[in-house]
Amino acid sequence: MGHGKTAIVLGGSVAGLCAAGVLAAHFDEVVVLERDLLPADAEHRRGVPQSKHPHFLLNSGRTAIGAIFPGFEDAMLAAGGRLLMPSMDAAYCENDGWAPRKQSTMTMVYSSRIMIERVLRDKVRAHANIRVVEGASVTGLVTEGGGRPDGRVTGVAWRDADGADHVSAADFVVDALGRGTSVPDWLVAAGWDAPPERTLDAKVTYTSRWYQLPPADQRPDGWWWKHLVITPTQDTGEHPDEHDYLSNFFPIEDDKAIVCMGSWGLDMARKTDAFEASARRVRAATFGAAMDACTPLSEVHLTRSTGNKWRRYDELATPPVGLVAIGDSICAFNPFYAQGMSSAARSALVLRDLLDARPAVDVAFHREFLAQQRKSLDVPWMLAMARDQAYDFATGTETVAPWRRKLAAKVSWPVFNAITAASREDTYVEETFTAVFNLDKSLKEMARDPRFLWGLVRYRLRQLLGRTTVPGGFDERQDPPGTDWTDPMRAAAERRTVEHAHA
Structure with a gap:
């Protein structure tokens, strides 16, 4: 040919x-x-x-596979894959608690x-x-x-x-x-x-177990979400190791989910009882409660080959x-x-x-x-x-000087917090960060984009002046709220009505 x-x-x-x-x-x-x-x-x-763990197909990969195999996405959905908008269908527990739920430009096909x-x-x-x-x-x-x-x-x-x-x-x-x-x-x-x-091993370990979700009419009140993400705590004080985990309750086909916990440099549970106990100690109690509401389908799977x-x-x-x-x-x-x-x-x-x-x-x-x-x-x-070079215990050719490790460790989470917060009210920031996350734009391009940087600065100024319209986060000790903040004024009015009714 x-x-x-x-x-x-x-x-x-x-x-x-x-x-x-x-x-x-x-x-x-x-x-x-x-x-x-x-x-x-x-x-x-x-x-x-590694097939026993969650796998995200980023939008750039989804587009690339669709170009190679036309009809791929339709075939995935016909096979049971789920087309979701993470900002609406996932509950994210970040530094300030549960992130507000709102529409965005990003969608994903979820499956195993x-x-x-x-x-x-x-x-x-x-x-x-x-x-x-x-x-x-x-x-x-x-x-x-x-x-x-x-x-x-x-x-x-x-x-x-x-x-x-x-x-x-x-x-x-x-x-x-x-x-x-x-x-x-x-x-x-x-x-x-x-x-x-070129190598860099940040000693990541992650552990997963598959579960069957309960029937829709038997799920706990407030279970509007399809995907749970609990990011590591940014609290530097004493806390359980599980608060440092990146945890996912990841939806796949056939009403199943993969419960996955991972960490940088920490030992992870290998046995069923220890896995379940760890999930219940994750810093958002909703995570362990969701696991307990489901029926286990597998043993615990652990992976360390992650460099x-x-x-x-x-x-x-x-x-x-x-x-x-x-x-x-x-x-x-x-x-x-x-x-x-x-x-x-x-x-x-x-x-x-x-x-x-x-x-x-x-x-x-x-x-x-x-x-x-x-x-x-x-x-x-x-x-x-950008993230893995922040760890003192990382090994490989791409480790950096101690001052650079400390700088990366100090600024990476604050920068992430600033971007996610600004994304809630600035469409350009949200679209740019989505493009970087999906590999459609480089981190360097984002860092050199004047409009993107101005979006971060402007949001911070509005925050200091009390002029933001979307709240910064909700109590992680409670279930994630399902309010849609796409229209901030309407969402705020609805919340005031509910609070008044419960007063």
Whole structure:
């Protein structure tokens, strides 16, 4: 179809499936080698242990996957995904308590990771020239001229489910094997330099358990929300460890939820009783009460492999021709920031655009791809570094001087508080922050935007003068209030009426 006969994708998870969807338009045959035997429905599998935790598909990722697989969002909703507006359908407990509820520009499709993969597999199966080989373990690469300017990858060695060894020729190979990929080692053995690595591990641990929600008519009074988010306390005094957790009551398909708690540098519960006790000590009592109202569906799942790692193929003097890395194989993030799937889909779009623009997969193609991919990955990487560099116990190449750690730790939460507060009354601030959160705009762009900065200053002045119209927060010891503050004057009048009636 223009770029060669055969492309091989190593790995059939989100990154690999997105890459396969892109390659299908440019190669006669696309072969996906997947180690697991893939379930027909949305089920967990050994190769994706993190599927037991919540997964956010950011708007940029949702848009990218929709461009690769038209109809993806409709298919997600038909499969049980939930299209929600977080500012209206989620209750956020922030520094000042429960954030006021109001409409915004951001929507999200909520589902489990296993549902996302099932829908993507269905989309891939619709391509006649994509073939998924299950139970296939990749054992090496076939190369020519390793380390030379024209050195390239020409094939893949793999072992099938019956133990038989195969060598398949390829005009193009995509590494989507994830954090633990052996591809860099195979390239070094073939004569290339190892890609430099940028790393930062902030010792994040998170633990999750799946639950069935009670029937709608049996849920507690005031349970208007679909999603609960409890941010870490900013109180520096004595408090339970659980007050430092980032906690999510995350809605998925089939009226289920994933209760997830995570922390930077703290031990997390592994057993059921300890997990439930921790959830009840989270600083907003609504969180534990919601868990107690649900029926457990799983054991407790804990993950510690959460460090940020970026393999910088773009810095190699002679990158291998005929091979690119996508997803965690090139850049893995702290999962707290929900950037992995979206970053992988964005890289797949970079690949699509370059295949559309260039007739040959040559040295120039690879240098241009790596440059554009670096620019795309810079956006989420900068966001991850901004928070994770604040911890004294963080390790890796991207740790910073003590004064910078202290500065990051001191200003990161106040800046976040200022942005979320101003967003409630300034549409431009809200839209800009939403774009950064969804990776559609960089942190650097936001920090250099005069209109955005003026929005923060103006809100602070209005706050000091007592002229804000949306309240700053509500008592976290109570249930989150369901008042819609989209029209502040009407909401204030309704609240006064209720308060008068209860007086």
